[in-house]
Amino acid sequence: DGGTAGGSLDDAEKASEALLKTGGNGDDWAGIGYSYDEQRFSPLTDINDKNVGELGIAWFADLEDARGQEATPVVVDGVMYVSHAWSKVDAWDAATGEPLWSFDPKVSGEHAVKGCCDVVNRGVAVWGDKLFVGAFDGRLIALDKKTGKEIWSTQTVDASKPYTITGAPRVVKDMVLIGNGGAEFGVRGYVTAYDADTGKERWRFYTAPNPTKAKDGAASDDIFASKGNATWSDKGEWKVSGGGGTVWDAIVYDKDLDQIYLGVGNGNPWNHGTRSNGEGDNWFLSSVVALDATTGKYKWHYQETPAETWDYTATQPIILAEQQVDGKPAKVLYHAPKNGFFFTIDRTNGKLIDAKPFVDGINWATGYDMATGRPIENPEARFYRTGKPFIAIPGAMGAHNWHPMSYNPATGLVYIPAQQVPQGYLEDMNELDRRQLLGFNTGSSMTGGVLPDDKAAFKAAIAATTGRLVAFDPRTGKVAWGVDYPAAWNGGTMTTAGNLVFQGTSTGRFRAYAADTGKQLLDLDMQSGIIDAPSTFRVGGVQYVAFMTSKGGVFPLAAGIAGGVTRKIPNIPRLVVLKIGGAVKLPALPATTALAWNPPPQFGTPAQVAAGKAHFARYCLVCHGDSAIGNGFTPDLRVSGALANPDAWKSVIIDGALKDRGMVGFAKVMTPADAEAIRAYVIDRSSWTKANLAETGRPYGR
Numbered sequence: 126d127g128g129t130a131g132g133s134l135d136d137a138e139k140a141s142e143a144l145l146k147t148g149g150n151g152d153d154w155a156g157i158g159y160s161y162d163e164q165r166f167s168p169l170t171d172i173n174d175k176n177v178g179e180l181g182i183a184w185f186a187d188l189e190d191a192r193g194q195e196a197t198p199v200v201v202d203g204v205m206y207v208s209h210a211w212s213k214v215d216a217w218d219a220a221t222g223e224p225l226w227s228f229d230p231k232v233s234g235e236h237a238v239k240g241c242c243d244v245v246n247r248g249v250a251v252w253g254d255k256l257f258v259g260a261f262d263g264r265l266i267a268l269d270k271k272t273g274k275e276i277w278s279t280q281t282v283d284a285s286k287p288y289t290i291t292g293a294p295r296v297v298k299d300m301v302l303i304g305n306g307g308a309e310f311g312v313r314g315y316v317t318a319y320d321a322d323t324g325k326e327r328w329r330f331y332t333a334p335n336p337t338k339a340k341d342g343a344a345s346d347d348i349f350a351s352k353g354n355a356t357w358s359d360k361g362e363w364k365v366s367g368g369g370g371t372v373w374d375a376i377v378y379d380k381d382l383d384q385i386y387l388g389v390g391n392g393n394p395w396n397h398g399t400r401s402n403g404e405g406d407n408w409f410l411s412s413v414v415a416l417d418a419t420t421g422k423y424k425w426h427y428q429e430t431p432a433e434t435w436d437y438t439a440t441q442p443i444i445l446a447e448q449q450v451d452g453k454p455a456k457v458l459y460h461a462p463k464n465g466f467f468f469t470i471d472r473t474n475g476k477l478i479d480a481k482p483f484v485d486g487i488n489w490a491t492g493y494d495m496a497t498g499r500p501i502e503n504p505e506a507r508f509y510r511t512g513k514p515f516i517a518i519p520g521a522m523g524a525h526n527w528h529p530m531s532y533n534p535a536t537g538l539v540y541i542p543a544q545q546v547p548q549g550y551l552e553d554m555n556e557l558d559r560r561q562l563l564g565f566n567t568g569s570s571m572t573g574g575v576l577p578d579d580k581a582a583f584k585a586a587i588a589a590t591t592g593r594l595v596a597f598d599p600r601t602g603k604v605a606w607g608v609d610y611p612a613a614w615n616g617g618t619m620t621t622a623g624n625l626v627f628q629g630t631s632t633g634r635f636r637a638y639a640a641d642t643g644k645q646l647l648d649l650d651m652q653s654g655i656i657d658a659p660s661t662f663r664v665g666g667v668q669y670v671a672f673m674t675s676k677g678g679v680f681p682l683a684a685g686i687a688g689g690v691t692r693k694i695p696n697i698p699r700l701v702v703l704k705i706g707g708a709v710k711l712p713a714l715p716a717t718t719a720l721a722w723n724p725p726p727q728f729g730t731p732a733q734v735a736a737g738k739a740h741f742a743r744y745c746l747v748c749h750g751d752s753a754i755g756n757g758f759t760p761d762l763r764v765s766g767a768l769a770n771p772d773a774w775k776s777v778i779i780d781g782a783l784k785d786r787g788m789v790g791f792a793k794v795m796t797p798a799d800a801e802a803i804r805a806y807v808i809d810r811s812s813w814t815k816a817n818l819a820e821t822g823r824p825y826g827r
């Protein structure tokens with residue numbers, strides 16, 4: 126209809142809206158979360174708890190980039206649309222696997238350094254004749270659904286700042302909604318609604334205040350002027366950093382109440398003492414915020430972690446459901462954010478109905494005060510007040526990260542891909558922790574989180590990192606059943622009326638469990654780790670299950686060896702589609718090349734190695750792994766040929782010789798002497814690894 130600003134829907138758009146409102150009969154998987162409620166529940170029963178063991182591969186397609194694959198496949202009218210690493214999109218015939226088109230937004234390799242957590246994308250939105258994808262460099266792009274050709278593109282961020290997009294757009298009425306990421310580096314979060322036909326801005330809601338506390342001409346102005354600004358100190362680094370609060374994943378439309386929920390991220394810097402002078406709750410960090418769908422104006426919010434200081438994002442997927450509360454049916458939302466508590470919130474007014482732990486061992490708070498809705502904190506957890514380091518459970522990886530959870534109305538259970546990844550926090554800032562354009566600005570020393578050299582402590586730290594599929598019952602606030610995994614960072618879940626829960630694991634298995642009891646019913650070897658959530662659909666009377674394999678996202682990227690047993694699992698970027706009786710075999714694994722372990726001679730004083738460690742933690746760790754330990758998809762620096770060659774080393778680290786591959790030069794923030802210090806540190810780690818190979822194991826060869 127060519128651009129009716131704020132206009133009506135054409136017939137194809139009306140069909141998309143109707144499908145998203147109900148989810149349909151299960152033939153389509155119309156949005157990443159299935160329908161507007163984002164329950165990730167399919168009514169299909171062709172595959173069920175009797176026959177799921179007969180699932181095999183119907184078809185598969187190898188993908189280009191060996192980075193994290195986080196999207197849920199979307200299927201409409203027998204066509205599958207999948208976004209993958211670097212914001213690329215492909216369409217296939219969903220039943221046969223015939224490729225239909227490919228779209229590459231051509232994100233510059235140099236943009237990778239602006240991302241905290243890998244060059245991932247969590248999915249597309251299909252709407253009428255179009256399809257929308259957010260590109261890693263901040264563009265929101267509309268494509269022709271049939272051809273994959275670009276219709277319009279709009280830059281949604283200030284490209285001079287470290288903003289990125291990894292989340293999926295959502296379409297509500299005639300608007301496309303998109304947020305952004307960047308709170309580890311220092312940006313101000315917001316969500317914008319664009320006209321679906323033209324890409325013109327309709328409204329914007331900021332999730333952190335204007336640093337001058339002035340109005341922006343945005344939908345968020347009134348709530349900040351009346352209440353929000355007062356929750357931020359007049360002192361503190363947020364004035365320079367923008368405060369964070371990015372909306373990088375959950376944006377959910379409530380069709381019953383005609384409102385939108387935003388899952389808001391952590392502050393910048395993380396350290397509340399540095400960020401806001403230790404004062405104020407800092408709206409809307411770590412909150413669920415409800416907005417009017419048409420105007421973007423504030424309706425209510427619930428702050429899960431007031432004055433957050435541990436990177437406890439509330440961006441995690443949000444599920445809309447109905448539940449009996451005090452004997453009456455209530456419209457609720459379910460949320461399991463990083464902080465380890467499961468929240469049931471009344472959608473009509475934002476009131477807390479319940480908050481209970483979904484993992485063991487949480488030590489930053491003992492629970493929630495139901496009268497105030499606030500956490501009962503452990504005072505030791507506020508490391509910036511005590512001046513003492515605190516090892517928090519959960520840590521910044523979260524008790525649950527972005528991996529989608531699902532809800533089954535038949536069992537009443539929510540299936541959460543949960544994990545245990547403790548982390549140390551220190552106030553202790555040094556000269557290197559000062560604000561920079563490149564590198565994390567967390568307001569506490571990143572070196573504090575690095576794995577210890579002591580062998581016993583090192584092994585214990587890795588053993589403490591585990592995963593668990595948690596079937597949580599919001600009606601009782603208790604875990605109904607759980608499945609323990611040897612490693613963290615397992616895939617998202619999907620559930621069906623066939624009494625099934627599906628999940629891939631970081632150790633390369635694709636599993637199905639009985640939704641009511643947790644009994645394991647399927648266990649397929651998928652060769653590679655799995656992080657995304659599956660979807661299911663039906664074409665020609667046959668039900669299929671689709672997902673991607675890959676290793677990636679922030680945990681393997683930044684944690685390296687802390688991934689424990691997953692280090693022995695290859696990284697294969699691949700789309701896999703299953704059906705009952707599917708008989709396609711995966712190709713044999715490529716031969717692995719053993720890594721030659723020849724660290725060059727050590728050099729440098731202990732002070733130089735320590736300085737190298739601090740630089741590494743600040744600038745390199747997030748992509749090359751804790752302790753320079755590699756992760757199987759970005760280069761393992763400990764076996765780099767450049768280690769023995771100071772000139773080659775400098776040409777990469779300072780001059781940016783490999784910038785097109787995502788390794789920019791760091792001349793803006795480092796001197797050649799700093800780069801040499803990092804070389805001394807990495808050689809030290811290489812020698813340490815060689816001496817301790819039995820403990821560390823080898824990363825999967827590339």
Ligand SMILES: O=C(O)c1cc(C(=O)O)c2c(n1)C(=O)C(=O)c1cc(C(=O)O)[nH]c1-2
Pocket residue numbers: 195241242243245289290291292305306307308309371373390391436438521522526527677678679680
């Ligand atoms: O604060 C932010 O802006 C931001 C953005 C992102 C992102 O866009 O992927 C992540 C996080 N934070 C984050 O804290 C986090 O744990 C995380 C994990 C992942 C991932 O894709 O594996 N992204 C992000």
Ligand SMILES: [Ca+2]
Pocket residue numbers: 308309390391436438
């Ligand atoms: Ca973050």
